[in-house]
Amino acid sequence: MPAPAAASWVRVCELDALPPTGARGFDLSGNGIDDLFLVRKGELLRGYINSCPHWPGASLPWRKHAYLDRDASHIVCHGHGARFAIDDGLCISGPCAGQYLQAVMLRIEEGRYVSVLFPMRR
Amino acid sequence: MRILGPDTLVFGVDDVDSCATFLADYGLTPKGDGAFEALDGTGVVIRRKDDPALPKWTLPTANQLRKTIYGVEDRAALDEIAHELGRDREVTFLTDGSLEATDDSGFVLGFQVSVRRTLTLAAEQINAPGDAHRGLNVTGSPANRDEPAPLPRTLSHVVYFVPDTDKAEAFYVNRLGFRVNDRFTGMGPFLSPRGTLDHHTLFFIQTPPAMQGCEHFTFHMGGPSDVLRAGHAFAAKGYESFWGPGRHRFGSNWFWYFNSPLGCHIEYDADMDQLDDSWVPRVAPAIAENSQEFLFQLRETWAPGGPPPQQS
Numbered sequence: 001m002p003a004p005a006a007a008s009w010v011r012v013c014e015l016d017a018l019p020p021t022g023a024r025g026f027d028l029s030g031n032g033i034d035d036l037f038l039v040r041k042g043e044l045l046r047g048y049i050n051s052c053p054h055w056p057g058a059s060l061p062w063r064k065h066a067y068l069d070r071d072a073s074h075i076v077c078h079g080h081g082a083r084f085a086i087d088d089g090l091c092i093s094g095p096c097a098g099q100y101l102q103a104v105m106l107r108i109e110e111g112r113y114v115s116v117l118f119p120m121r122r
Numbered sequence: 123m124r125i126l127g128p129d130t131l132v133f134g135v136d137d138v139d140s141c142a143t144f145l146a147d148y149g150l151t152p153k154g155d156g157a158f159e160a161l162d163g164t165g166v167v168i169r170r171k172d173d174p175a176l177p178k179w180t181l182p183t184a185n186q187l188r189k190t191i192y193g194v195e196d197r198a199a200l201d202e203i204a205h206e207l208g209r210d211r212e213v214t215f216l217t218d219g220s221l222e223a224t225d226d227s228g229f230v231l232g233f234q235v236s237v238r239r240t241l242t243l244a245a246e247q248i249n250a251p252g253d254a255h256r257g258l259n260v261t262g263s264p265a266n267r268d269e270p271a272p273l274p275r276t277l278s279h280v281v282y283f284v285p286d287t288d289k290a291e292a293f294y295v296n297r298l299g300f301r302v303n304d305r306f307t308g309m310g311p312f313l314s315p316r317g318t319l320d321h322h323t324l325f326f327i328q329t330p331p332a333m334q335g336c337e338h339f340t341f342h343m344g345g346p347s348d349v350l351r352a353g354h355a356f357a358a359k360g361y362e363s364f365w366g367p368g369r370h371r372f373g374s375n376w377f378w379y380f381n382s383p384l385g386c387h388i389e390y391d392a393d394m395d396q397l398d399d400s401w402v403p404r405v406a407p408a409i410a411e412n413s414q415e416f417l418f419q420l421r422e423t424w425a426p427g428g429p430p431p432q433q434s
Contacts, residue, residue: 032363060381070136070140078381079386079387
């Protein structure tokens, strides 16, 4: 029986390491697929689990860190083109319209590190 | 009516530059004007979504497969298709000699005397006890680590999301002479036209109407190792594996799917079953165990052992 999952805070990067507008994926489990990604757009910073609600477990980007559309207006799943609002993860078009990406809690530590509350197996 | 299979898929895309880099890194050769070719001349064309030269787009789906162009054996086959489809729909004769018509699901089709060249490349050769094929002193693994990745040989198949697989199937079977080679209940049929022995060049997946579009398209590689080599090299360039590598049950093709900036998946495949008229189609439920024989996931290269023991 696997141990129950528990969430813990994981420091993933410095805030300055994120592009002012863009996304960055993190493979915290070392499985070769990003577990989660951060999106920054000016003052807006959000984190989501890398799993499309259409086919849970399906990875979103088409290339490492490529989670957004060309003008960085939406998050896009590059499996079937579903589009999600950056600020709340709501799918506004595509096969999972009306469903949400799973958000992850973020906090800024010491004024410069981004930490995520990530469910990890103990 | 000898249709050989899809010659060219025409996509409308948001970001032409990203798609061009992606398709070239996948292994297709840029031919200019948005055209990308496999070794036999089949391939993909990308255009900006709003390019007025593209057939109009009426579906809500994000990915835009604007046209599937089939290669046929000869001029007589084109005439036969024009006659057959002209009975109940508009058939347009384009200046390049091809035909254009729309299928019963709403996908725009083209038909042309096929551009594909006959390949004379050997399949991947393997050695087995009692049956060695590769030849003496020929290495199966490339002699150099920087050997270029193997290239896609020919456009293998395209998969459509459709709201009514029975209706979609009936058009290709009754009007274009395709045969159904296998079927997943609750999902859809595997089809191929008369001019190929491949298990499928077309597969339908039943979905809600809002999803109608292209699920993926695939090029044949020279063998299972080529699928793994090409996929490994593609992933090493930062592209995102979606599913695979593995081996399908129906069709037996080795597979490895990737996400794409075209908004659908792209696949490498190899070693698909070849069938003739004596084949008896199978029917099975569309469950994971029937979809694939086995599935693996990429990991970084690693070797057992460690640094040499420290000298005392």
